[in-house]
Amino acid sequence: NAGVTQTPKFHILKTGQSMTLQCAQDMNHGYMSWYRQDPGMGLRLIYYSAAAGTTDKEVPNGYNVSRLNTEDFPLRLVSAAPSQTSVYLCASRRFDSTEAFFGQGTRLTVV
């Protein structure tokens, strides 16, 4: 049972480059979210999706998502900036459950 799978685990990106962080879940969960985690800042919600075809942006600019199906929720950095250096965590949960399951995270460095 794979759960929530994120790829890549680590990546270094140059300022201005674009990149897509992948997130996939095999639990048929409706809700999916992207968070970034910085030291001392906890988890900050970036994007949220309640179902395929719907997304809700929580932070301004710099990121895009798509939810074309239930399983996949990729996060795209349009033009990377050093301020986007962080650990990115993807999570999913069922509609009738409050427990969120997290992927192992992507550690992204923008230089």
Add this chain to the structure above:
Amino acid sequence: QKEVEQNSGPLSVPEGAIASLNCTYSDRGSQSFFWYRQYSGKSPELIMFIYSNGDKEDGRFTAQLNKASQYVSLLIRDSQPSDSATYLCAALEGGKLIFGQGTELSVKP
């Protein structure tokens, strides 16, 4: 986005003591609250959730909720070195899970 606030710590307690972790939230509409534990370099994992005012116990862990004061806490009895981790408080707001900054707990042998 409404806020969830925690003291970032670090909180240091001796082995066998009670560790007390606190959290406040700003959205009075929040109904469900969660405590996640995160070991260094790992992803968060759910420890407990609480919906109703009062206490909820699960083994060495007790979650407490006071909706009037918008306050949630987690007590860890008989703390062990293996409890050393960051503890994240979260509130469910309109389907979204909103986290606090996390409190780093260190249990000294």
